[in-house]
Amino acid sequence: MSVHHAPLALHPDRLLPADPGVLAIARRLYGAVRDLPIISPHGHVDPRMLLDNVPFSDPAALFVTPDHYVTRLLHASGVPLDVLGVGRGPLSEDSAREAWRQLCSHWDVFRGTPVRYWLESELAEIFDVAVRPSAHSADAIYDHLAERLVHDAYHPRALFDRFRISVLATTDDPCDDLSAHTGLAADPAWSGRVIPTFRPDRYLEVVRPGWAGAVARLGDVADVDTGTYPGWVTAMELRRRYFIEHGATSADHSHEDVRTDPLDSGEADRIHRAALAGTATRAESVALRRHMLLEMARMSTEDGLVMTLHPGVRRGHHRPTLEAYGSDTGHDIPLRGDFTDPLRPLLERFGTHPNLHLVLFTVDETVFSRELAPLSGFYPSVYVGAPWWFLDAPDAIRRYRSAISETTGFSRTSGFIDDTRAFCSIPARHDMSRRLDSGYLAQLVAEYRLDEDEALETITDLVNGRPREVFKL
Amino acid sequence: MSVHHAPLALHPDRLLPADPGVLAIARRLYGAVRDLPIISPHGHVDPRMLLDNVPFSDPAALFVTPDHYVTRLLHASGVPLDVLGVGRGPLSEDSAREAWRQLCSHWDVFRGTPVRYWLESELAEIFDVAVRPSAHSADAIYDHLAERLVHDAYHPRALFDRFRISVLATTDDPCDDLSAHTGLAADPAWSGRVIPTFRPDRYLEVVRPGWAGAVARLGDVADVDTGTYPGWVTAMELRRRYFIEHGATSADHSHEDVRTDPLDSGEADRIHRAALAGTATRAESVALRRHMLLEMARMSTEDGLVMTLHPGVRRGHHRPTLEAYGSDTGHDIPLRGDFTDPLRPLLERFGTHPNLHLVLFTVDETVFSRELAPLSGFYPSVYVGAPWWFLDAPDAIRRYRSAISETTGFSRTSGFIDDTRAFCSIPARHDMSRRLDSGYLAQLVAEYRLDEDEALETITDLVNGRPREVFKL
């Protein structure tokens, strides 16, 4: 690539505190964890990609098209989603190159975002790209990347090893046969740990179209009649058991809210039947979902699956885009969150149960100091999840530590979660978290609020101890 | 003025980062934009002041009486509003001097506020005041200012030139004949650009006393029968057209909330007629206002006026003061805001329309990271407005950049808006914004999150590019 492009280079002190005194401490803390293996207890990588070790087809498929963090800001900047390849299946080389050019020529709109930070890290560290993306450099970088992608060293399994991933959890439908996980486990050439996560949302979303069909399918897979509420419960329990047998340690839940008001069992069954018959009201359907969520907590106390909650997002905010391009296309928008009262029925029943680990995530920062830190600072089951989605970014992560640590310390937090479907961004995301936590701890040391030996122990615990303990890994 | 007063002096590095390394970067960024012309796309200066070039009558009229940012904190400190001249019309010299003395003798209550910062800047930079206001120095400063105000160089037009204002938008009633704007445009001695803004709130506030009269007046001015809803729509369209012909590029809206639920056209007309007849319920009246706001968005897609929304304020919180002194007297108090669900009907219809620019302002900081950044990071029509009103202050502006940039970057923000009726504060406000954005960007550079050439390009874009593009100037 020619010399007239601006250079792309990663500074070793990036994201560490700017103040020289604090920086010196932060460097020591970060140095102690920089090279530790990655534990990824929650994410969206497709296990089949690792099973089949299929090469990434092109730079657009790797960095642009499937990543709604990337496509959303391009869309806001006037680039139609189809130009980015969204919803179009495999792209021709021309189309892939065009999608890539759009990213590069709009590189400036990502200034200040973690997306830019991750992409820079990936380009420079994994692919040795040394020039800054721009309209001018787009084609040269495309060619450079395309050339690398065909080599074995850039195939998924080689990258998995290079990334030093110790555990990778995927996210899976309860009806999934987990054959990809089975296949990996049975492959003598594979030694990585890839575990499934039980994600039953659609079977609880009684109001959504397709719920009845999903419940029927669940019954088929579990070989139980799910036409009654007790049958639904049994089927869920059986599928959770199946997941556990295949390595799962957690169940993930994402609904609009986290209310967990109980119904009596007769009422739950009555609504369940009415909903299947299409005669339940919307209020009844929502009530059933809330009761079902409480039921999932009960199951967790019995089978030990960690329960993670990711509430508070209006999914598919722009219906025309949803209809044209499907879900996860960049227009899921956060809502106000609430935990204190909605979770009370669950916590009164199971909040001190020794078997329950309940990890609470939010996209509403206001609950960090007001609700999540206080709840996790009393209930032995509750952990504050890492900053999620829109909050998985440097300043937001600093605000998170500042908002929660003073009430709940470090031990009641989940450790970092990358939550990504962008496989190559995993190392950059975990590294970002390590840098930022090192910086936060260094600030405590610099203000004489913590001794450095304690900060060192804490940063190591955040990278290794927390995720292993919280997610039972 | 005598030597025993504390000095008043502006430090060249004021508001820039304290850390020496970051400061060095910030100085370079700020230096590049310090002297750029001011673009003021939203504010409350009276255009007639510039047309007639009337001298400011006295220091109280210039700095105290009309500025609710100033009078509110004096009122909280025990000074009755009438002592400050509020609601009393032109003041005698004694009264004006007394109001000014109140400001000076309560100078300490403004510590830590941007009001103090702006006033200091105005006194020192425009009027060469070199002593700190106090009970002791009040009269001397009053005399100093009064002497300046009679000189041509301190009359509105001379200050307009001195301030290097490139564009100044005023805020105007739809029934205004815009004769002040016409007069300025026709004045061969005037070369400034002063444009009107369409502000139709009172014609949408069906619940407020006086709505029916306002709608009738609108009909008269537009020469349309506004007794029906279609007539109201036509009259609005005609007046918007009139504003556009007189230079307007935007329409401003401020209601309690931003819900935009549609009514069907028959229902809208039915409520419109009932409201005019005084028989509509409160709920119906609110529903009609929300429908009308949606209609204004539709008009913007057709006529291209930028739509700005300033919701979420309880106006006239203290009714006794409202009744005695009128509106805008310091007791408008913010409410919780919400955008995600309330704006969905509007955004589903028009969110991707190429003609719509929708700028969202808030006085509830919680929506910055939770709603405004995510919305503007997907919808090409949506921009995050600059920190508004209570949030137009150094720490709040820093929190704003921190809260939104990581999700939506810089390109989806509006650029600075001074929103002021205090003419002499315009340069200080824009300068404050430039200093703070330079500081934020310098921090990104110091943490190796942005290269300095990019930060330089960004600060220039924030000062010049953003407001021109977003407000179609």
Place this chain on the structure above:
Amino acid sequence: MSVHHAPLALHPDRLLPADPGVLAIARRLYGAVRDLPIISPHGHVDPRMLLDNVPFSDPAALFVTPDHYVTRLLHASGVPLDVLGVGRGPLSEDSAREAWRQLCSHWDVFRGTPVRYWLESELAEIFDVAVRPSAHSADAIYDHLAERLVHDAYHPRALFDRFRISVLATTDDPCDDLSAHTGLAADPAWSGRVIPTFRPDRYLEVVRPGWAGAVARLGDVADVDTGTYPGWVTAMELRRRYFIEHGATSADHSHEDVRTDPLDSGEADRIHRAALAGTATRAESVALRRHMLLEMARMSTEDGLVMTLHPGVRRGHHRPTLEAYGSDTGHDIPLRGDFTDPLRPLLERFGTHPNLHLVLFTVDETVFSRELAPLSGFYPSVYVGAPWWFLDAPDAIRRYRSAISETTGFSRTSGFIDDTRAFCSIPARHDMSRRLDSGYLAQLVAEYRLDEDEALETITDLVNGRPREVFKL
């Protein structure tokens, strides 16, 4: 204590800004107030402890068992409350030592919390402990503390003098005869100022079990028939008068919300009678409480008691713990707060009354910039209370100053409130506040937003002037 324990030492610059330039300013500001006497206008120390000067029985009783800030995070870490002595009355030496060991062996879970900061300060400054608590050092520290506690110098009265407490307000039931306060005042060997605070919550909580009995007792004590609402009002007025005669200057209120919607007097009496008869609905009971709160404000305008409001906490979130261990056992969890609309009826009536001081506290940070700063920046009666409970911590205090100062400055804030039942933590808490406010002001000076002489005046006013004026001391 042996040399192989980690040392415990307090750095003189702890909590001051890390940046060397800002630190130099902060040191000067802090130095000016470090040794000023403590004014404690709101707290929960038992006055009988001072009257009887009873020695603290053991380290657990002093530092662990009664302090829900401490026990909650131990409980979250898996230590049952009874192991910590909660709800068990006086502990045997073995049990006390075991509770202390739990604290020491879980020392790491307090990293980053102010609890750790306070405990460190108390151990090092008051008791000369020089080793860091740990499982290893627990017994040695226990023995060291136990040995000190028997000495006169560590008895409550000696500590009160050593702490340089100028005024200490306790919190008392309206039916309390205040004999402890009377006893102290009458004791020729005692010269401290310990004043009661009127805390009538239970007499307003119409929905709570026991309300009717409390109202009857109130009638007995006041010698008034409280079977009618006017009787309740008269009894309250009489008890307030009694408290004022015994030195009280304020009345404290903590309910779920701060709504103050008025009832007409007939309706208030009707509900009052119905509630006593057990026939009021829940909605009626809540409406009566809100009306009663408005009535308390009216009384404050007449008798001059400062009114403090501490709303927005779900008390006793975990019912099983509440039933087993009682209230104040670590599971009170914050709720979203609102002030703008709920307080409007009160402020419309009394907001500009010269006799009213209304101090607003919150555990929901979002209201600082949105509601509390704007309200206190207009209403002469309203003050923003210091960061409370979960927010009484270094980073939260900085966020508080940042969120409110730009709208309401420093003069409209309450000064620091320790709000504690942990007697020995009082000096550390006030010192923490002084350090943090010095740091915030130093930052303003370093950014040329305030002159250092003004910052010096302000820090002194925050420590001495504010609490004296706001609480009428």
